[in-house]
Amino acid sequence: MSGDTPSHTLARIAREMFGDETLPDEIAIRAWRLDRIRALMDKADVAGLLLLDPVNIRYATGSRNMQVWTMHNPCRYAFVAANGPLIMFDLGSSSHLASGLETIDEIRPASAWDYMMVGPRNGEMADKWAAEITDLVTQYGGGNRRLAMDRADWLPVQAMMSRGVAIEDGKAITERARQIKSADEIRAMRLSFRTCEESIAVLKQRIEPGMRESEALGILLQAAIERGAEYPETRLMTSGPRTNPWFQETSDRVMQAGDLLSFDTDLIGPYGVYTDISRSWVVGGGLPTDEQRRLYELSARQLDHNIQLLRPGMGFVEYGEKSFQLPDTYLANRYADVAHGCGMGVEYPLILYPEDEEHGLYDGVFEAGMVVCVESYIGAQNGYEGVKLEQPVLITGTGPELFITDCPLEDDYF
DSSP: OOSOOHHHHHHHHHHHHHSSOOOOOHHHHHHHHHHHHHHHHHHHTOSEEEEOSHHHHHHHHSOOSSHHHHHHSOOOEEEEETTSOEEEEEOGGGGGGTTTOTTOSEEEEOOOOOHHHHGGGHHHHHHHHHHHHHHHHHHHSTTOOEEEESSOOHHHHHHHHTTTOEEEESHHHHHHHHHSOOHHHHHHHHHHHHHHHHHHHHHHHHOOTTOBHHHHHHHHHHHHHHTTOOEESOOEEEEGGGGSSSOOOOOOOBOOTTOEEEEEOOEEOGGGOEEOOEEEEETTSOOOOHHHHHHHHHHHHHHHHHHHHOOTTOBHHHHHHHSOOOOHHHHTTOOSOSEEEESSSEEEEEEOOGGGGGGTOOOOBOOTTOEEEEEEEEOOTTOSOOEEEEEEEEEOSSSEEESOSSSOOOTTTO
16 A cells, blocks of 8 residues: 555545545444344334344444454443434444444443343343342333343343343344445445455465465454454464365465465444455466356356345345256355355355254345355365355345446356
8 A cells, every 4th residue: 555544545446446536424324224123123122132243243333342342242232212312332442443423312321230241140140230230120111111231140140131131132223223224334345345345356466376374364354454344253264275165264275376266255344344355366376277167157046046046035045946056066065155244244144045044044025135145155065175255245226236347257267
């Protein structure tokens, strides 16, 4: 890079993509998101929504604080009243991080109940925590004692229920809220995905035989962070025989000329957007073998077929049934899903293969304004290598629109 800051990079990308340097209206994004949350709370007839997942907190409030750390250390949370304020509970030393956000009416110090933080006093502290949240339900619920929670530990839930508060599933609210994107959200996602595309281009330019998988991953992450990305959610960059089966994590294997490199970015980029792109290349730039070409061609066919199916009004089950039929050779090693929603992470819906009905296949309807990542993994059971491809797609009123433009598949090469 030329020394640009991430904000300069986003302005440059906006100019290149849209013809001006106008960045997304983040205040409008936050208002849209909170309105969607409250509309679904009203339908669910809950007095409040308690958010503990840091991604959902960020969605509803726009605030963030040590996102990865707080995923496994429940130390900050937000209470959204259906008819009342949004109260942010944060670490006492971190209240300044959320100050000034128009979504938040009040900031209070969080109470901890996790054993790591309070040890054998966890029951006592969970009871104290529940007393404060129950007071909010009583104050703003108008007699409604139903509280939705997006994540729950047993001790605080038990303490809430002992006070006569009915606990409901808050994930149904947050996932459905995050499903549809506003125009400003889509603009932010386009900018964020472009930073990921540029990072992939840097990786492609610098990767070479003799490099370790972990070095290649480091190149991608450095390029992404320089462009405003925040953190990776996975370590899925593998080479040669480690590309089959999929979901082997990045290692120190030395890549050889002619190896397939397959990867899934799974990066949280600027604006907290989950930039999710998968590609496969031949290390060293040589021509692919006949087998590598067969794998790639089949994966590209699967992607194209499944992308072209996407339409508003199509049911999830119907989509799975009409999706590309994998040859038996590759069916056992199929990817975990046919497609999934994308926004601030892997989101609703998750479309399973028809063969996976027993694992939770469910129905629903695609709608305009959804961003969906269409997945493909092609690798024979006990085969030597595998190809991983993935395309993010915007569903418009008339059909699918590829969400990225500067990271094409390598159809000509393969």
